[in-house]
Amino acid sequence: MSSQTATVIATYSRRMGLRLDDSNEVDARIKGKRLKPVCGDRVQVEPIDNESDWLITEIDTRRNELTRPNMRGQVEVLAANLDALVVVAAVAPMPDWFIIDRYLCAAELMDADAIVVFNKIELLDGLDIEIPELQEYRDIGLVVLECSAETRRGIDELRSELAGRCTIVVGQSGVGKSSLINELVADSNQRTARISAKTGEGRHTTVNSVMIPLQNGGTVIDSPGVRDYAPALENSVDAAAGFREIAFAAQSCRFANCRHLREPGCAVKAGVDDESISYRRYESFKRVVNITEKLSEGRY
Ligand SMILES: Nc1nc2c(ncn2[C@@H]2O[C@H](COP(=O)(O)OP(=O)(O)OP(=O)(O)O)[C@@H](O)[C@H]2O)c(=O)[nH]1
Ligand SMILES: [Mg+2]
Ligand SMILES: [Zn+2]
Structure with missing residues (x-):
């Protein structure tokens, strides 16, 4: 059976969502225990007789990887083949700028661009509050966007930053990553297919990484929020x-x-x-x- 190439667009522990190069979306299992595909991976796949699942047999060489050390000190890959990281902070929950810096550090080292998004900016309307950290990021040449998924401020600017690129949206839980992505795709049918499931408390917490196509080309990966993040570095x-x-x-x-x-x-x-x-x-x-x-x- 000849294999074909697909892109991993969703990861649910050992099951994967794939987009085939004919743009059909299918589910897949993974051959063996050694392979650990992540969102953004290009993989070789084969259909399985009498099943709707496909089989991932190989991961193509990655251009880059977003990594973190896991609890056992091993390197865990979060996503691959990224052009840019959108690092989201918000008025609330209170930003941990050290976490933002560590995502920016990861972006630098994996040769991806970084875009800082400060969300929920409408909560500061009418208040005379400057965020000095945002100016620090502008001073070192980063693109910093002040956005609101609520009022859609900054959404068009963010959309043009993402055009034609494969981007992952990262940041602490609750900063509005999924809400921003919902606004980015708001004009398409994607909006009805809400990308995160509602939990008992009425909150939408993302538990799996999912890659979503953008209308103006490019894709954006929604990722689960983190409590902390550090890149897995080789040395200091x-x-x-x-x-x-x-x-x-x-x-x-x-x-x-x-x-x-x-x-x-x-x-x-x-x-x-x-x-x-x-x-x-x-x-x-x-x-x-x-x-x-x-x-x-x-x-x-
Ligand atoms: N006021 C205000 N609230 C927002 C804005 N964007 C998102 N929220 C709210 O913030 C909460 C968290 O939003 P999510 O989009 O689920 O945040 P997330 O970063 O995807 O969270 P995780 O999936 O847990 O990592 C929700 O109650 C949203 O309605 C905004 O621009 N302004
Ligand atoms: Mg989310
Ligand atoms: Zn020195």
Whole structure:
């Protein structure tokens, strides 16, 4: 039986939703225990005789992976082949900017673009509140959008950022990832097929990653919210590469192996002192170094 190529568009533990290249959507099982396909994967599939399920026999080489270390310190892949990460924070629940930084770090290291979305902005209407962290992100050249899934503010801008690209929407639970995606696809039939199931409390909590096609080309992956996130880094040197302004300043450190902590002639520390580098981002960088060192010693 000759195989064909498909894209993984939904993951339910060991069952997968696939889009075949003729755009039919089918369900699939996985051959063997070794393969662990994720949303965004391109896979080789075969039909199974007398069954509606297809069989995934192989995962094509990934262009990149969004990873995290799991509880046992192993690398878990969350999604693959991504052009960009949309990192969502909101007026409520209270943002943990360190988590945002760690997603941005992951995006840098996997060579994906990052877009910061600050949602539920209408809750600040009439209040004179500035969010300094958003300015920090703009200062390092990131696209920052202030959005409201409620009033649809910023939705058109977000849609044009996503056009023609494969993007994943990530962030803490309850920030409005699924609501934003619902607004992005609001003009299509997708809106009726609500992408997350209602729980007993009347909340929609996403439990599986699902890839949704956009009308103007491209796809967006809705992902379950997290309590915490850290990228799975090879070593703490990678941490600097994940903070673009630190990586840039580091080129001018006196020592090539500078760790940017207490070394003399450290251009990163100098940048923090003259405030060209945000102190908060520098602290965030040091936390990533710490997490990475603990992970490599199995202590996280
Ligand atoms: N006021 C306001 N509420 C919003 C907005 N966007 C989403 N919400 C509400 O925030 C809650 C959480 O929204 P979801 O879209 O389910 O959040 P999520 O990020 O997908 O959450 P998880 O799937 O658990 O990760 C819901 O009650 C939404 O109605 C917004 O722009 N403004
Ligand atoms: Mg959701
Ligand atoms: Zn340095």
